[in-house]
Amino acid sequence: MVPSDGGWVALFSGGKDSSWALHRALEAGRDVRRLVVVRPPEGSHAYHAPATSVARLAAESIGIPTVDAGLPSADIEPPDLRPAGRSAAEGGGVREGALEPLEVALERLDDEFDGGLEGVVAGVVESEFQADRLRSMCEGLDCEFLAPLWRAEPLELATEMIDGGLEILIVEVSAPGFDEDWLGRRLDRAALADLEALRREHGTHLLGEDGEFETVVTDGPHMTRSIVLEFEREWDGEWGRLRITDARLE
Incomplete structure (x- = not known):
C-alpha cells in the first residue's frame, strides 16, 4: 500500500491483547487517532460492561480519543463478530449484522480524518473468522488491516x-x-x-x-x-x- 497521510484506528477493549496490539502499532509509527471502544448492550453482564470505564481511563492515559461502536459485548478481543447459530469454535454467538455499526463508525472517521482512514489495528490472535471478517471490512473501506499478534505462539x-x-x-x-x-x-x-x-x-x-x-x-x-x-x-x-x-x- 502506498503511504498516505491518513489516520489509523485501533479496536480497544482495555484488555491485554488490544492493548499490546495498540502498543506494537504505535511503536511501528502508525498514526493511531482514535480508539474504538465497545459499547455493550443495555443490561449486559459480560466483563466488558464493567471494564468500559477502565478502557476509557486507559485511553485518557494513552492520550488518544475514543469512539463508541454499538457492537455486542464479547468475551474475547477484538469484539466477537460471530453470526448467530454457530459455536465458539465455528464462530457463533452474535448475529451476522453485528459488524455493521463498526463499519458505520469507521466510515464516519474516514470522512473526518485528513487523508481519510488508512488502517485498522486489532488484537486478534487466533480466530480465522474474526480476522477474515475484519480483513474483508477493511478491503471494503479501502484501508489496511493490521493484526500485530496474529498467529503468535x-x-x-x-x-x-x-x-x-x-x-x-x-x-x-x-x-x-x-x-x-x-x-x-x-x-x-x-x-x-x-x-x-x-x-x-x-x-x-x-x-x-x-x-x-x-x-x-x-x-x-x-x-x-x-x-x-x-x-x-x-x-x-x-x-x-x-x-x-x-x-x-x-
Missing part, C-alpha cells in the same frame, strides 16, 4: 507482554482449575507458570482465547499514568468476576 506472546511492561489484571475466570484466588491476580511470570500447569491438566489456553479468563491492563509502556482499581469479588463456585467499584488514574 501463546507462551512467547504472553511472556512478551509481561516483560514488555504490561500490568495485566485478571478480572474474570470461567474454566476448570480456576478458583476465586485468580480474581484480581496480576498476570506475571508466576501466574503464567500456573497457567502452564492448568494447560497441561485441563487444556487451558495461555491467553484465554477460549474464554477461560478475561483481563484489563492497568499500566504499560503506551500509558503515561497507571489505573488504580477498587473492586469486589463475585464467585459462584464455577465462575467469577471482579465487580469494579472505583477506577481512577494515579
Whole structure:
C-alpha cells in the first residue's frame, strides 16, 4: 500500500491483547487517532460492561480519543463478530449484522480524518473468522488491516507482554482449575507458570482465547499514568468476576 497521510484506528477493549496490539502499532509509527471502544448492550453482564470505564481511563492515559461502536459485548478481543447459530469454535454467538455499526463508525472517521482512514489495528490472535471478517471490512473501506499478534505462539506472546511492561489484571475466570484466588491476580511470570500447569491438566489456553479468563491492563509502556482499581469479588463456585467499584488514574 502506498503511504498516505491518513489516520489509523485501533479496536480497544482495555484488555491485554488490544492493548499490546495498540502498543506494537504505535511503536511501528502508525498514526493511531482514535480508539474504538465497545459499547455493550443495555443490561449486559459480560466483563466488558464493567471494564468500559477502565478502557476509557486507559485511553485518557494513552492520550488518544475514543469512539463508541454499538457492537455486542464479547468475551474475547477484538469484539466477537460471530453470526448467530454457530459455536465458539465455528464462530457463533452474535448475529451476522453485528459488524455493521463498526463499519458505520469507521466510515464516519474516514470522512473526518485528513487523508481519510488508512488502517485498522486489532488484537486478534487466533480466530480465522474474526480476522477474515475484519480483513474483508477493511478491503471494503479501502484501508489496511493490521493484526500485530496474529498467529503468535501463546507462551512467547504472553511472556512478551509481561516483560514488555504490561500490568495485566485478571478480572474474570470461567474454566476448570480456576478458583476465586485468580480474581484480581496480576498476570506475571508466576501466574503464567500456573497457567502452564492448568494447560497441561485441563487444556487451558495461555491467553484465554477460549474464554477461560478475561483481563484489563492497568499500566504499560503506551500509558503515561497507571489505573488504580477498587473492586469486589463475585464467585459462584464455577465462575467469577471482579465487580469494579472505583477506577481512577494515579
